[in-house]
Amino acid sequence: MKRLSLGRKLFLTADYLFLTGLAILCLLPLVNVLAISFSSSTAATANLVKFWPIDFNLKSYTYALSKPEFADAYWVSFKRILIGTPVNIVLTLLVAYPLSKDDRLFRWRKYYSWAFIFTMLFSGGLIPWYMTIKTLGLIDTFWALVLPGAVPVFSVILLLNFFRGIPKEIEEAALIDGCSHWRILWRIFLPLSAPAVATITLFALVGHWNSWFDGLILMNKTEHYPLQSYLQTLVISFDLKIMNVKEAELLSQINNRTLKASQIFLAALPIMLTYPFLQKYFMKGIVMGSVKG
Amino acid sequence: MKSSWRRELPFHIMVWPGLLAVLIFSYVPMAGIVIAFEKFIPSKGIFQSPWIGFDNFRFLFEQPDFAQIIRNTVVIAVAKIVAGLVASIGFALLLNELGKAFFKRTIQTLVYLPHFLSWIILGGILIDILSPSEGIVSWALGLIGIDAPFFLGSSSWFPFTLVVSDVWKEFGFGAIVYLAALTSIDPTHYEAAVIDGADRWRQTWHVTLPGIAPIVVLMVTLSLGNVLNAGFDQVFILLSPTVMDTGDIIDTWVYRMGLVNAQYGLATAVGLFKSVISSILIVASFVLASKFANYRVF
Numbered sequence: 001m002k003r004l005s006l007g008r009k010l011f012l013t014a015d016y017l018f019l020t021g022l023a024i025l026c027l028l029p030l031v032n033v034l035a036i037s038f039s040s041s042t043a044a045t046a047n048l049v050k051f052w053p054i055d056f057n058l059k060s061y062t063y064a065l066s067k068p069e070f071a072d073a074y075w076v077s078f079k080r081i082l083i084g085t086p087v088n089i090v091l092t093l094l095v096a097y098p099l100s101k102d103d104r105l106f107r108w109r110k111y112y113s114w115a116f117i118f119t120m121l122f123s124g125g126l127i128p129w130y131m132t133i134k135t136l137g138l139i140d141t142f143w144a145l146v147l148p149g150a151v152p153v154f155s156v157i158l159l160l161n162f163f164r165g166i167p168k169e170i171e172e173a174a175l176i177d178g179c180s181h182w183r184i185l186w187r188i189f190l191p192l193s194a195p196a197v198a199t200i201t202l203f204a205l206v207g208h209w210n211s212w213f214d215g216l217i218l219m220n221k222t223e224h225y226p227l228q229s230y231l232q233t234l235v236i237s238f239d240l241k242i243m244n245v246k247e248a249e250l251l252s253q254i255n256n257r258t259l260k261a262s263q264i265f266l267a268a269l270p271i272m273l274t275y276p277f278l279q280k281y282f283m284k285g286i287v288m289g290s291v292k293g
Numbered sequence: 294m295k296s297s298w299r300r301e302l303p304f305h306i307m308v309w310p311g312l313l314a315v316l317i318f319s320y321v322p323m324a325g326i327v328i329a330f331e332k333f334i335p336s337k338g339i340f341q342s343p344w345i346g347f348d349n350f351r352f353l354f355e356q357p358d359f360a361q362i363i364r365n366t367v368v369i370a371v372a373k374i375v376a377g378l379v380a381s382i383g384f385a386l387l388l389n390e391l392g393k394a395f396f397k398r399t400i401q402t403l404v405y406l407p408h409f410l411s412w413i414i415l416g417g418i419l420i421d422i423l424s425p426s427e428g429i430v431s432w433a434l435g436l437i438g439i440d441a442p443f444f445l446g447s448s449s450w451f452p453f454t455l456v457v458s459d460v461w462k463e464f465g466f467g468a469i470v471y472l473a474a475l476t477s478i479d480p481t482h483y484e485a486a487v488i489d490g491a492d493r494w495r496q497t498w499h500v501t502l503p504g505i506a507p508i509v510v511l512m513v514t515l516s517l518g519n520v521l522n523a524g525f526d527q528v529f530i531l532l533s534p535t536v537m538d539t540g541d542i543i544d545t546w547v548y549r550m551g552l553v554n555a556q557y558g559l560a561t562a563v564g565l566f567k568s569v570i571s572s573i574l575i576v577a578s579f580v581l582a583s584k585f586a587n588y589r590v591f
Binding site: 008011012015016018019020022023026027028029030032033036045047050091092094095097098099101105106107108109112115116119120121122123124125126127128129130131132133136147148149150151153156180181182185206209210211212213217228231232234235257260261264267268271272275276279283286287 | 400402461547548557564571
């Protein structure tokens with residue numbers, strides 16, 4: 001190995017420093033708001049909080065968690081993930097498998113594929129979409145959050161490109177042994193596509209957790225709001241609704257700012273705990289799916 | 294013939310549940326586009342409302358703020374595409390120079406974080422840190438003697454704030470494809486360049502950049518389809534009455550006109566206008582991508 005030149009050493013040092021600084025800079029806004037959420041109301045109002053909490057306390061969190069609206073919203077989001085994600089994954093697998101076959105094996109493949117692809121190219125737009133769901137009577141029901149996005153076409157494409165990479169011989173051998181396609185999908189394709197399935201699962205999870213617009217327009221009653229729709233009403237406008245005495249007392253010790261901050265982090269927490277563990281899968285999955293030559 | 298039908302039957306059964314969902318929630322709304330050509334009255338429904346042809350469109354094009362909204366949308370969207378591309382490629386190149394795998398992975402994990410958070414969460418954070426009176430950004434700028442502008446409340450700064458915060462959210466995630474392209478460059482090219490006496494800069498110029506050029510071309514062409522997508526979530530969260538003149542985009546306009554003001558016909562017409570132009574752009578980008586980068590979607 002050749003010794004590094006002085007210029008190269010300087011460059012590498014600068015590069016390390018720059019990227020470390022960049023990563024910190026990206027996180028500082030979050031750190032600041034996190035620090036505010038743990039600080040006392042007086043410190044937050046006086047603008048003393050920078051990147052470390054002042055007068056550390058959990059009052060904002062206690063208050064946020066004690067509100068029934070917040071618990072309701074958390075429950076709706078949880079239910080949405082629990083039911084919505086499996087629906088997405090199962091439908092994606094079922095659609096991607098036949099569409100990954102050769103035209104020779106599945107003559108209708110082309111027509112079906114275009115039926116799905118076309119929805120990525122063109123859409124009816126917001127109003128007709130809303131009116132369709134309304135006509136179906138799904139407004140204010142839980143299923144309005146699950147069914148309209150049941151087939152994520154982008155994930156279907158990602159997965160079917162992955163399926164194409166699986167050697168045909170495996171499938172042919174299984175067919176000769178009398179395996180059905182259902183079994184091939186379940187026992188061979190699914191285990192072999194772990195990185196792709198992990199990627200689409202992550203997309204589905206994050207997508208369901210982060211969706212707020214559908215909740216906002218498809219739910220009339222706020223108790224049906226998923227967490228992010230509920231949070232949207234807080235972040236954009238904070239109105240002091242009717243409070244009882246106990247709430248008013250608690251609210252004097254916290255304030256709008258610390259309360260918002262704590263709710264933001266309660267909503268971000270599940271994602272922050274999940275995505276780092278799926279990183280090695282989704283990086284591989286994204287590259288496989290999006291830049292297929 | 295009959296046997297091949299039976300052989301393919303499981304495939305049909307597998308496709309249909311998904312197809313049904315798409316038919317109901319994507320194709321039925323497409324039929325609902327007729328509202329754009331009607332003076333839609335909710336109590337009369339789609340079939341009874343009076344047909345007015347292109348009147349909705351004519352009315353729109355006569356509105357002075359319509360051109361403004363289109364311009365805002367294109368300006369914000371294009372600025373985001375360009376800034377995002379430059380930031381992602383720059384980041385990928387700088388990260389690729391480093392040897393330590395652990396360091397690289399840690400940096401990546403950290404910069405991905407905003408990608409996975411919703412605009413509700415990031416919007417809440419931005420509203421707090423960018424507040425002129427109590428935000429940390431105005432404090433930090435004050436340290437170096439700069440009077441912070443009202444990033445979210447001044448119409449000259451608002452588009453800038455949108456673009457920078459969008460880059461913040463997406464540049465790390467956008468770098469994934471470039472990092473993958475960088476690692477797949479054949480190392481013998483570098484060895485050959487070294488033998489020819491190329492220093493690091495020349496290696497970057499003659500090996501690295503040509504190595505990722507195809508993927509850059511591909512990403513640029515595919516982003517063509519997003520020229521009318523200025524990012525509804527972000528703009529909706531951050532938009533306020535004081536920045537309407539530079540911040541209002543097609544999607545927020547459709548939402549207000551349709552779901553808030555109940556002008557269904559007009560809102561659908563604008564949505565259709567956007568859909569048609571977007572599809573033309575997407576198809577064009579696919580055609581260009583398959584021509585220049587040998588890309589196919591499926």
